[in-house]
Amino acid sequence: MADFLLLGLFDNVETTADVVDEVRALGVPDEQMTVMSHVPYSSKIFARKPVRLWFLPFVLGGAALGALVAFFLTYGTSYLYPIEVGGQGLNPVPPTAIIYFEMISLFSMLGAFAGFLLQNRFPILTRRMYDERISDGYIGLEVCAPLAVAEQVVTVFEAHHARVIKREDAAAFKPQGIRHLLFWGAVGTGGLVAVLVPLLLSYDIVRVPWINKMDDTVVVRAQEGPRLAAPVGAVPVQGPVFIAGEPATAPLPASEVSLQRGQMLYGTNCAMCHGLQGDRAGAEVGKYFPEIPQSLGARAAILSDQDLFRVIRLGRNRMPGLAENLSPGETWDIVNYVRSLGE
Ligand code: HEC
Structure with missing residues (x-):
């Protein structure tokens, strides 16, 4: 069944809302209609179903990832690099809690950001029906319908004095798989590198010979106490008086x-x-x-x-x-x- 894409431009909100109602009466489901405007009208104005926000899982997923990163930073680090701290716990609660708080906040924010972009259909990798006049103030209504219904939709558009009626074969607007693959492949690879490289470096799996003067420095470790003993072979200058x-x-x-x-x-x-x-x-x-x-x-x-x-x-x-x-x-x-x- 060959679908057709139709685009009508309307100059005010009321007319657009009426057209949406009439097109819906023709049997076109809401998912097949897209209202385009340079003003962020609420979907209620066009008598359309409210948009369901589905990016909450991204926020929660981000929070979980943040908790995982915090776990690595705190327990992972002290497990890989244990330090003698005189019988005390290696992961004291207050600083550990701060790291968890920071990481969970940061990653849930990033999750919200990514989810919000996706919900708003970023990235647009397919051709879209669009007309420059939408940026100038017209409200565009894109309808996707089979041929028979498309004819009736055009009639509705014309009855409401739509400015432009574009009509194209929907087959030309298929999602372009290769572009999706390239985009998400690049995003995924970039993300993996951004997470892996710091981990590889910070856990010394990849060793970089940084210039480090501290390597040559004699270190008195915590709890060791100052060194009082004279070096071997030293001549005592002061014995007991x-x-x-x-x-x-x-x-x-x-x-x-x-x-x-x-x-x-x-x-x-x-x-x-x-x-x-x-x-x-x-x-x-x-x-x-x-x-x-x-x-x-x-x-x-x-x-x-x-x-x-x-x-x-x-x-x-x-x-x-x-x-x-x-x-x-x-x-x-x-x-x-x-x-x-x-x-
Ligand atoms: C802050 C002042 C002071 C300084 C400095 C000082 N003395 Fe005296 N010295 C005294 C006083 C006061 C007495 C008396 C102590 C007593 O018998 O009550 C004394 C007493 C003595 C006595 C007699 C002790 C006895 O058993 O009767 C000798 C010896 C002596 N000093 C030697 C020295 C020498 C040597 C130095 C330097 C290395 C020195 N003093 C520095 C105040 C000082």
Whole structure:
């Protein structure tokens, strides 16, 4: 049964609605009629069945896909790259929930977008009956009907003063399979590449030798603690200073060099309290400490080397311990110097 396509142009909505009614009365089902207009009239205006929206499944499908992607990003990643996190769960709920929320939102939006385009008959891959005047304000009514009915439709169109009546053989408007195949093939391939390439890269299935300085960096991993141990073969410069309350190192001989070092260190660490000669002269800080011995040399003379060492390192009453400032060897240098001070 050869079908014919007819196109009539009408200049107002009422006439078009009447024509739709009359054509329907001729036995043409609604699916065979298309109203074309540059104004988005509601289908009710032309007394036509409301358009059923069927793109909701696309939204739901998109949401499901988003959940799947989020699953890969969270559980998939931590499964492939487990990290020691000190006994805690690898997928804490709050950040995981955020990723799920983001991915589900994003993909359901994309689904809605794709579904909406499809519902609006994108892409148009077949020839369509159209007349430029529809863009200028005319309302076009396309009817597809068998020959016998087509004649009657033309009569209806003419009765309502249709501007143009185009009439063509419907066989010329067949969907063109090869174009559909090319279009959907390209869309599918593009989508697959867009999903697969990032996955292949992010899970190191395809390795790209990115320049990465972090590869060469020594890393202290989480929970590992700082490295305190000295490297193998290192010479220890500071052992325990006291063992069982006694200096752990032997006193240094009072050589020329030791006395010189001692003088310098005394000038920095002691003179402000005890005075340069140990006699409190010019001691800017020492003047606030009346208990400081009048002669450090005389006081030191009645103390053993060990006692001097301990006083310097640990302090005594209001005298601060200076262990933090001085190495054991430096402490012995000062002991030698203090001994050399006259009474
Ligand atoms: C902040 C001031 C201060 C500094 C710095 C200081 N001292 Fe003293 N020093 C004192 C005071 C105060 C006393 C008296 C402590 C007491 O017997 O109550 C004292 C006492 C001493 C005594 C006598 C300890 C005893 O057993 O009677 C010696 C020895 C001594 N200082 C040596 C030194 C040496 C050596 C240095 C430098 C490495 C030094 N001090 C740095 C304040 C200081």
